[in-house]
Amino acid sequence: DVKVTQSSRYLVKRTGEKVFLECVQDMDHENMFWYRQDPGLGLRLIYFSYDVKMKEKGDIPEGYSVSREKKERFSLILESASTNQTSMYLCASSLSDRGGYTFGSGTRLTVV
């Protein structure tokens, strides 16, 4: 069974902390994505990557950065966490030649 694994289900961090969200996929997918999901706003794309060491900004990249050193791992970094980054964060991966993402279970991040 193919899987996208997010390292934490729930996180509570303080304002100003640097936060790392980890995502690992075991499907040898080229593409990986980070979304945040908020009520009424749906899924918003933060960053995505089509290949190792490659990254592209999504719709809301401000306050975030990413790292993809290995094909299977895509990390989201909140440089200095703020309360408006409290959200559900979803990682996804896909193959290049077809649509359809496989999502992780999500990380619910609370910044206090």
Next chain:
Amino acid sequence: QKEVEQDPGPLSVPEGAIVSLNCTYSNSAFQYFMWYRQYSRKGPELLMYTYSSGNKEDGRFTAQVDKSSKYISLFIRDSQPSDSATYLCAMSRPYNTDKLIFGTGTRLQVFP
């Protein structure tokens, strides 16, 4: 105007009812259409995947695409309480199948 519009619901139906979930879109270039189901506190999972216009059936689920009206639907027959979830539509363009555009999701509740 959003590229993809979806009624947020909630939609509440009795067990056994036929459910119709819908999305409209504005970009006529979309060719790939998907439906995701998301249970509470979980990541979305791919439910149905269709290309261009027409119908696709999978068990109790039927996905319908009407490109002339820019309208897609998901029908659930004989709905069950286990179908209670949020349903998200998603779509993409040819040669850009990796970049999905999501609707905000419709929350469905099926009561016994």
